[in-house]
Amino acid sequence: DIEALPAIRMTSYEGKAPPLALRPKLVVFDLDNCMWTPELYELYNAPTPDVDIELFEGAKVAMHELATDKSWKGSLVACASRTDEVQWAEKLITQFEVAKGVTMADLFSFTEIFPSSKLRHFRNLTKDSGIKYEDMMFFDDCTFNTVEIEKLGVLCIHVPYGLTKEMWRFGVREYARRKLNNLSLGVTVNNRTRKKQEALDKKIRVSRILLRVGKGRTQSQADKVLKEYLKEIKEGGKGMFSQLAEKYSECKSAKNGGDIGTMESGWGNDAILLRVVFTLKVGEVSEAVRSPEGMYIIQRTA
Known part of the structure; x- marks a missing residue:
């Protein structure tokens, strides 16, 4: 865990979201127990969206904002999942609609879905996208994944019970804070971090x-x-x-x-x-x- 940071100075802007310089260029999401529940290994047959498996509320909010909010124009989105049920996951992302006429698969510029270390996923992502690790943000429910990826210089947000709306928005704000203060982005933040920060903000x-x-x-x-x-x-x-x-x-x-x-x-x-x-x-x-x-x-x- 890290200490909460005091509110900091940001570049002035007229009522808009932070400019691209304060946004991650690539937002990466794990899938099982981060974006949807239950995890695919818990199911016996290929799942039907919103029947056998559903998106977390925070995942819906994040995906919708990334798909429709103009302030995210220029940022890319990817998934990095180590599930064994590769075909199920690949089909699900084409079925879950996150905005009118837009599926998760439409939104993802890169998909890393195969059982392996997340290090391999991220090495592929930086190679394929040309985006540096310090320009990425990663959401995952497992600490052994976030601890591994933070060492690359990626800001990691640990969401052990799935992505919530609060943790999505905190992650975006924390990325901007660290970018502007020239602080290390290679850390893992979590709900305790968010609560400490919000106590200061109040x-x-x-x-x-x-x-x-x-x-x-x-x-x-x-x-x-x-x-x-x-x-x-x-x-x-x-x-x-x-x-x-x-x-x-x-x-x-x-x-x-x-x-x-x-x-x-x-x-x-x-x-x-x-x-x-x-x-x-x-x-x-x-x-x-x-x-x-x-x-x-x-x-x-x-």
Whole structure:
């Protein structure tokens, strides 16, 4: 296990997912007890999807995002399974649909399905894809696999009870954290790591200045005004953000100087705001961010 990391600075981006530089170029999944359950060796006959065997909820979420979310454009997906039931696995990935008209097999650029060491799987993957190990992320339910692969420099996420939505999203975020801090990616993280990190994240506190778009104000106009506020904040120093928020913000937090509280106040469920918060150190202010509410800037206060 590793110690949880404090929130770190990330490159600023306007309400989007981290750019490709912060995404793994190749996401690799084990199959048995990672993506689906039960394991194939437990079955007597060729399984029927969603009858004899089913995908874990986290696997459905991960596959759907990889297939449909434009922020993953440029990243590739693969599977690495050491199952003895090769033909069953190969057929199943053509049957499980993960997005409209898209099967797991459609999504996988590379398939390593044969009984062998995962080292052999990954050596084939880096050879066939041209992608370095440090640009990969791997999900597996077995520690003897993750410990073996982390030594190559691959970030490994241990999911002993199958892939969950929480561990999928934590893995993506942990990869970005380590990439930006130039920390080793050759480690295995798990649910204990996630809980430690989330305990730290919950202490983060944020203030916001929101300008709504529409009804006489365009996005371009809001962006221009926010850039003026950023200049004033830089020149005015400590306290200027809250003064401007109280005077101009169109968020109900204006009366509190823009303070929207900690993650537990509810903003932790806002994916756009959450992504931007993790770009900031305490005291730093973001650039203008686009969101369904309008345009805003945020300051991390704790």
